[in-house]
Amino acid sequence: MTIEKVLVVGTGLIGTSVALALRETDVEVHLSDVDAEAADLARELGAGREWTGGEVDLAVIAVPPHLVGERLAELQKQEVARVYTDVASVKAEPIADAERLGCDLVSYVPGHPLAGRERSGPAAARADLFSGRPWALCPGSGTGADAVRLVRELVSLCGAKAVTVAADExxxxxxxxxxxxxxxxxxxxxxxxxxxxxxxxxxxxxxxxxxxxxxxxxxxxxxxxxxxxxxxxxxxxxxxxxxxxxxxxxxxxxxxxxxxxxxxxxxxxxxxxxxx
Amino acid sequence: MTIEKVLVVGTGLIGTSVALALRETDVEVHLSDVDAEAADLARELGAGREWTGGEVDLAVIAVPPHLVGERLAELQKQEVARVYTDVASVKAEPIADAERLGCDLVSYVPGHPLAGRERSGPAAARADLFSGRPWALCPGSGTGADAVRLVRELVSLCGAKAVTVAADExxxxxxxxxxxxxxxxxxxxxxxxxxxxxxxxxxxxxxxxxxxxxxxxxxxxxxxxxxxxxxxxxxxxxxxxxxxxxxxxxxxxxxxxxxxxxxxxxxxxxxxxxxx
Structure with a gap:
């Protein structure tokens, strides 16, 4: 399993930067955001194409921490991707939300790239935002090994260094x-x-x-x-x-x-x- | 009155940087430090020549704040310079010390260049350390106008911007x-x-x-x-x-x-x- 097609959900600073980084590779990138203006701007910046359905290899959930669980549940219900990850700055809360909402935890690899800027939104995004940066991955005991491998590939494609660590730590x-x-x-x-x-x-x-x-x-x-x-x-x-x-x-x-x-x-x- | 000859007393980061900045002009720079190694290093870095006596236009006292008053009193007793300034990060304390020690306050212009580095000592000094930086001057009611003019010339030669402000403020x-x-x-x-x-x-x-x-x-x-x-x-x-x-x-x-x-x-x- 390798990454050919990615859906980025949430085209703020981090989501759009992931999309821009992937666009410098052979990966096909699709974008969605509840804020149509943010999604349009990300597309205009060359971050990818509009999401119109169809299964992807990986969905990158780049929404605020308290919305990750909810968004993961929706996407899994629609069977949008084979593997899911998020980029929220905290990890125990989204994992607890995902458990509570009955999400499939085998295909979900909680993640957090340690990179950011003071400015937010797609206009502040940069393809090299993650270059050389640590990117925490917090798989649990039930996370699938294939899912972890795919998300490690994402980290690598973004030029970051994966650091595996328990969510609480x-x-x-x-x-x-x-x-x-x-x-x-x-x-x-x-x-x-x-x-x-x-x-x-x-x-x-x-x-x-x-x-x-x-x-x-x-x-x-x-x-x-x-x-x-x-x-x-x-x-x-x-x-x-x-x-x-x-x-x-x-x-x-x-x-x-x-x-x-x-x-x-x-x-x-x-x-x-x-x-x- | 213009600056032709300067004595820098204390060849740490700030003193040596002042000396290096002046060396890029026509000013003749002399150096002294109680730490002979620091003075030697500053000379080797091209910051000026060894101080062997004789009157200068301006003495720049670049020693820790609690030693400024004492050093000013010594230098004035030896009639080393026509005008004196210091570069300490606090101003009320050295002024109070100078008053207590009976220094001549007409020829002393308390100063503080707002510039620094994490490294200290002459080896960290740079001629452009003060370039574009504010340099506070805190003349009191008894400070001579000629003395203030001369120290403003020093600030200008170092590429900094003089900001006149009361010592307490x-x-x-x-x-x-x-x-x-x-x-x-x-x-x-x-x-x-x-x-x-x-x-x-x-x-x-x-x-x-x-x-x-x-x-x-x-x-x-x-x-x-x-x-x-x-x-x-x-x-x-x-x-x-x-x-x-x-x-x-x-x-x-x-x-x-x-x-x-x-x-x-x-x-x-x-x-x-x-x-x-």
Whole structure:
């Protein structure tokens, strides 16, 4: 079994980028979106053709996390594809939804490409969005081996590196490396609202970097955070405690405690793969 | 009065970068550092010649914030320069030190170029470090107009843009746009210390950007933060409160409150000049 025909369901940033990446190969790409304008725009960008029915090898469900289960159930009922995957940023929630809705779990391989941009929608899509990026796959005990092989082929066609990880471990991991940092970046950016123009005129690259991801789409991000709420909340509490402790140490002149946080920051920073 | 001869006192990242920038003009640059190795390296990098005495037009004091006042007093006692400036990241503390030590405030123009790198020391210096960057000048009521003119000429020779601002306002501003964000980046980076290798393998550009400045030199940064402790502590407390509130909202499923923070983040992000 190999990928010849793919249906991308949801032509936002990620779905359209998958479609564009596949269009640089021999794969036939079909597109659908409940938002006809988004689907039209993706087609105009050369991401594929309109979906008019017929079976495909693989359906890529690129909709917000809380809609994945529902969409999977509909597509499986219509027998649209032999294998299904999704690209949602959380994994336990869509899998639980799929189970609850009685989906066939043999043909469903939960997935999550670790790539994104601050802009959303098809116009922001890029064929090389996944190039060299990790792409998490979270097959369960009941997932079919053929289905996993096909989705690994998708990952490879998109230029990404498959990382197999249990759904719960995935969700804890992205809470740490993506979701909690997003909320923290938003809190730093929100603190600027009260700053004067002179203060903002003194801002530099450091501030721009710390707050860059805070420009992300709040409508999408509230859904992502809600789908990973407990793990993210635990991390935010820990970071809030660190900051409150640092504030207290600064007020009392306890430089050793401030330095300890800074040194742990240097150490944690060095653990990020590209910084090693 | 124009700049013909400059002494750079302290050949770390900032001092050596100032020297390298001036070396691309007609200015004669002399270097000194209590660390002979750092001074030698800066000379080898072409930043200027060894300081052996004689009066200069301008002394640029590029030492840690808590040493500026002391160094200024020594240099003025030796009548080394007609005009003095410093480059420390906080301004109220060095000015208070200078007053306390009986320095001549007419010839001293407190300054702060808003530029930096994660690496420190002369080897990290670059002639274009200040190009297009703001450079805060904080003259007081007693600062001489000629001295201010000369230091504005230095800023211009380094390719930076002078921003005149009161010392207290400067310190509040950099707490907001630089110092508090630095501590927050350190706290996010420190949270990674407990993460597994799989979790870290899923990290992406967003995390790298949020934590980039956390790689900065803790020895230097603890001094900067200590010199601006009250303003930084106030901001850290506010950000800690935001994060704790977000954690609580996530746990109770209050998506509207989470969305409110994300939207305020988008708004604050858009206030940063280069993001407009």
């Amino acid at each position: 995935h969700d804890s991991a992205v809470a740490l490396v993506s979701h909690a940092p997003h909320v923290v970046a938003s809190a730093v950016a929100a603190s600027l609202a009260g700053g004067g123009d002179v203060a903002l005129s003194l801002s530099g690259q450091g501030l721009r970097d710390v707050t860059r991801i805070a420009a992300g789409n709040p409508v999408l991000w509230q859904r992502i955070l809600a789908g990973n709420a407990v793990a993210v909340a635990g991390l935010l509490d820990r970071i809030a405690d660190e900051l409150a402790a640092a504030a207290s140490a600064l007020r009392s002149g306890d430089l050793a405690e401030v330095a300890d946080l800074l040194w742990r920051g240097v150490e944690g920073h060095s653990r990020i793969p590209a910084n090693r | 400067h310190d509040s501003a950099v707490a907001l746009v630089s110092h508090a964000p630095h501590v927050v980046a350190s706290a996010v980076a420190a949270s990674l210390a407990g993460g597994g290798d799989v979790a870290l393998s899923l990290s992406g550009q967003g995390l790298r950007d949020v934590t980039r400045i956390a790689a900065g030199n803790p020895v230097l940064w603890q001094r900067i933060l200590a010199g601006n402790a009250v303003a930084v502590a106030g901001l850290l407390d506010r950000i800690a409160d935001e994060l704790a509130a977000a954690a609580s909202a996530l746990r109770s499923g209050d998506l509207a409150e989470v969305a409110d923070l994300l939207w305020r983040g988008v708004e604050g992000h858009s206030r940063i000049p280069a993001n407009r």
